Amino acid sequence: xxxxxxxxxxxxxxxxxxxxxxxxxxxxxxxxxxxxxxxxxxxxxxxxxxxxxxxxxxxxxxxxxxxxxxxxxxxxxxxxxxxxxxxxxxxxxxxxxxxxxxxxxxxxxxxxxxxxxxxxxxxxxxxxxxxxxxxxxxxxxxxxxxxxxxxxxxxxxxxxxxxxxxxxxxxxxxxxxxxxxxxxxxxxxxxxxxxxxxxxxxxxxxxxxxxxxxxxxxxxxxxxxxxxxxxxxxxxxxxxxxxxxxxxxxxxxxxxxxxxxxxxxxxxxxxxxxxxxxxxxxxxxxxxxxxxxxxxxxxxxxxxxxxxxxxxxxxxxxxxxxxxxxxxxxxxxxxxxxxxxxxxxxxxxxxxxxxx
Numbered sequence: 001x002x003x004x005x006x007x008x009x010x011x012x013x014x015x016x017x018x019x020x021x022x023x024x025x026x027x028x029x030x031x032x033x034x035x036x037x038x039x040x041x042x043x044x045x046x047x048x049x050x051x052x053x054x055x056x057x058x059x060x061x062x063x064x065x066x067x068x069x070x071x072x073x074x075x076x077x078x079x080x081x082x083x084x085x086x087x088x089x090x091x092x093x094x095x096x097x098x099x100x101x102x103x104x105x106x107x108x109x110x111x112x113x114x115x116x117x118x119x120x121x122x123x124x125x126x127x128x129x130x131x132x133x134x135x136x137x138x139x140x141x142x143x144x145x146x147x148x149x150x151x152x153x154x155x156x157x158x159x160x161x162x163x164x165x166x167x168x169x170x171x172x173x174x175x176x177x178x179x180x181x182x183x184x185x186x187x188x189x190x191x192x193x194x195x196x197x198x199x200x201x202x203x204x205x206x207x208x209x210x211x212x213x214x215x216x217x218x219x220x221x222x223x224x225x226x227x228x229x230x231x232x233x234x235x236x237x238x239x240x241x242x243x244x245x246x247x248x249x250x251x252x253x254x255x256x257x258x259x260x261x262x263x264x265x266x267x268x269x270x271x272x273x274x275x276x277x278x279x280x281x282x283x284x285x286x287x288x289x290x291x292x293x294x295x296x297x298x299x300x301x302x303x304x305x306x307x308x309x310x311x312x313x314x315x316x317x318x319x320x321x322x323x324x325x326x327x328x329x330x331x332x333x334x335x336x337x338x339x340x341x342x343x344x345x346x347x348x349x350x351x352x353x354x355x356x
Contacts, residue, residue: 005071006161006193007033007056012065014051025051027217028065033161033195035070038187040196040204043214044240050165052214053197057163058082070160085154086163089170091146093138099125099149100134106157124152127189129182144175144182151186161193168203180206201241205229213237229277232353238275245281245321248273259315261295264347272352278324280349283311283335288344297321299339311335313343 014026026048033039041049054060055067058079067075074082093102100121107117125131128148138146147167154162164183168176184207187194198204204211205225212222213236221233232238235246249258251272256263265272276293288294300320301312304327311323321343335341 004035005032006035006037006069007039007195008066008068008071009052009056010066010068012052012055012062012067014048014055014060015063024217026055026062029214029217029219030065031212031219031222033193034209036191036193038184038194038196038207038209040198040208040211041214042198042201042204042211044199047214048217049197049199049214053086053163053165053195056161056195057084057086083159084161084163085157085159086165087150087154087167089166089168091138091150093146093149093153095138098135098137099130099141102138102149103152103156105153110157120156121152124156127155127186128152142175143171144179147171147179148182151183155186155190155192159192161195162187164194164196166198167196168198168200176203177206183207205241213240215240231351232275234353235273235275238351238353243278243322243324245276245278246273247276247319259295259297259317259319261293261315261342263293263295263350264291265350265352266347268352274350274352276321276345276350278310278322279308279326281321281323281343281345283313283323283325284342284344285335285339287342292344292346293350294342294344295321296340296342299335299337299341302335302337311341313341 009029009031012026012029013024016023016025029052041052043049051060055062058077062075066073069082103124104117104121107120125134128151130148168179171179180203208225210224211228213220213228215236221228221237228237229241232241238244238246247258247263249256250270251265251268254264254266254268256265256272263274265274295315297313297315299311300314303310308324308326313321313323315321323343
């Protein structure tokens with residue numbers, strides 16, 4: 001339940017004219033973002049997430065709908081009069097300035113008293129773990145450190161919301177993963193609303209309090225990370241968030257007969273779409289006993305990935321199922337390519353969703 005909204009979008013539409021035709025980049029998005037929330041707009045390229053953020057920032061004006069910041073209608077208010085700051089993938093640091101001067105720039109422009117500048121810049125550099133690097137130039141810093149300078153420069157002005165547009169995209173994988181945790185720590189420490197745009201599912205799952213999954217200008221699902229992963233609202237969300245196995249067919253008496261075996265879908269009859277996450281599936285040489293979903297197949301591929309092994313298993317009807325097995329000390333299954341195997345999982349791990 002949203003107790004106090006930092007950002008509200010109500011029926012927001014963005015239209016463009018392309019080759020004489022009206023194209024809708026955003027198709028009536030309505031959402032509330034709570035005060036102090038880490039909120040992510042997640043989706044593939046061209047889904048409308050960056051356009052939505054730019055309308056929050058004021059860089060784009062909605063064709064229809066209303067944008068409110070802290071209860072105030074700012075739909076037609078220019079960016080410099082909105083109490084939000086934005087951080088981009090390109091950090092846009094001033095190369096000739098020190099870290100200190102980069103962070104202090106906005107405060108100096110506002111003619112903030114020198115003593116307050118010293119105090120606020122010093123505090124912010126400590127929060128982003130850059131204490132002791134005040135005199136360095138951007139070129140003397142790593143990519144992650146430059147990112148933290150950009151964050152400090154935005155946060156030192158004490159905006160009521162910070163908008164981040166794919167800010168970690170230029171970093172390598174290990175640094176990007178480390179910065180995800182850093183960003184969450186910083187957001188928790190400063191306590192302001194973060195709105196984060198990304199196409200990276202793991203980033204959104206790692207950092208967000210809630211996620212709006214966007215597709216073709218619409219919000220397909222708005223929920224917390226666990227809800228979106230475990231209970232996707234549509235086949236699109238299931239396929240986009242992590243790895244998912246999608247099966248469909250006609251169920252009778254809570255059982256879907258498919259792929260030479262059965263999938264238990266208690267309480268469902270008729271045409272169903274089912275998703276099963278790879279880590280929920282057990283792979284074995286023998287047909288499992290008990291009330292389980294069970295499908296026979298042939299191992300098509302085995303990929304060792306360190307903490308787990310990924311199996312691609314082809315079913316009798318040609319469908320392919322992905323299985324993740326943790327490489328735990330007591331793991332006994334060592335299926336090889338070409339082996340005949342059985343896949344099994346508990347009925348509660350077959351999630352039936354809307355097909356759209």
